[in-house]
Amino acid sequence: MAAATPPDMENFVVGLIGMGDMGKMYARRLSTAGWRVMACDREEKYDDLVKEFPENSNVQILRNGHLVSRASNYIIYSVEAAAIGRVVSQFGPSTKLGAIVGGQTSCKDPEIKAFEEYLPSDVDIVSCHSLHGPSVDSRGQPLVLIKHRASDESFARVETVLRCLGSTHVYLTAKEHDRITADTQAVTHAAFLSMGKAWHATKQFPWEGARYVGGIENVKINLMLRIYAQKWHVYAGLAILNPEAHKQINQFAKSTTELYHLMLEGRRDELRDRVYAAKEKVFGAEGNPKWAAQPLLRDDVLDRFSLGKRPDSPPLPNNHLSLLAMVDCWSALGIVPYDHMICSTPLFRLWLGVTEHVYRTPGLLDECLRVGLDDNTFRRDDLHFTIAACGWAECVALRQFETWRERFAVTQKFFEPRFAGAMEVGNAMIKSVLESSKE
């Protein structure tokens, strides 16, 4: 039993259906805090899970979701977003009378629909979403809590259980959650997925050679690799199944294409006017900025996290099409990214941090425009980035899970040899950036 357990929760059992990366992380953290956990994955994984979680671990492995559902007071579904309907239809009717049910999927629209359709009416619904990957320390990270259909007592019980994660609780509706995470997750990932595709198409490992050097490039490279090292379904699910994400990913592709055309055709004034108008809308006017007094990121911190050897020559100036397109997209949709920090992942904070860096460092934005118009060094990479951004957008709009998986898998294979090193450097970079931003 957890140290600060209220008397009415002494025999409280937390159930976990889905013991993949996130399910296991929750099982470990909750059981370490003293909560009794009952968990399952697919029946064929039972024996392996029993070996991984021996009897003395406070995590009891059961054969299937029926057994977990009938014995638990609070059940968390931690399965693939695309599978949530099927899995809840299977086990939902076995839910213990008066229990609380929630889900950990990254997109709440299908999850809530599944709960409403398949759970008995005496069951309360409180969903959650930890806005970080399984290898990140949960302390201080946002944890979204959605009191969808629940008494105050049930909601308080969920908070009592999840408090051991040490995360910052954020209270939202399912719709608010999906609208904000469409930005902090889906469209952010679309940018990194497109970078990976562009480097793959041009057969480059960007950390080799002198084209992609320095703090901003380190963030692009490390986060791109971090995403391609993960399971495809997490990223496909949160983009394709989130109704709010389609519009944003589509606008990102449109912004990328239109800015690329302006650069290619040398339309200097139009490009400059558009980029500066977007800057003002997103980051505020001169003398009245929306960014804080201190930049989100310190350049010297990022400079340390290079995957390659540092060449002696200075970094090549880049036009940073991906960052210009991101700000153009936010501007077109009326999004102020700082308002979304409540649902920020470490990845989003780094992404916003480098974007802010380009827009607030004197001279850097003008350098981007100059390179975009007068310098062909990145023209070919930008072409492939633009094609990739449009490809992801089309795939999402048409809800093509299988095509999405194949697009992801070929590029994952290309970068695979460097994943182990990249995860290490990426974790160190995230840790260091999070620590330096607390200073």
Ligand SMILES: NC(=O)C1=CN([C@@H]2O[C@H](COP(=O)(O)OP(=O)(O)OC[C@H]3O[C@@H](n4cnc5c(N)ncnc54)[C@H](OP(=O)(O)O)[C@@H]3O)[C@@H](O)[C@H]2O)C=CC1
């Ligand atoms: N990874 C991340 O960084 C984060 C992920 N999330 C969300 O959490 C959820 C889980 O993600 P994650 O743990 O990474 O994914 P995983 O693929 O590692 O885990 C999902 C697990 O659920 C299992 N599963 C599928 N169907 C059933 C079933 N009928 N009964 C029991 N288990 C089943 C899967 O088995 P099988 O593989 O055989 O299908 C798999 O082991 C996703 O919805 C994701 O969007 C949220 C925050 C962060």
Ligand SMILES: O=C(O)C(=O)Cc1ccc(O)cc1
């Ligand atoms: O930080 C990110 O965006 C990640 O890639 C990790 C992640 C993936 C899915 C989630 O629902 C939450 C966090």
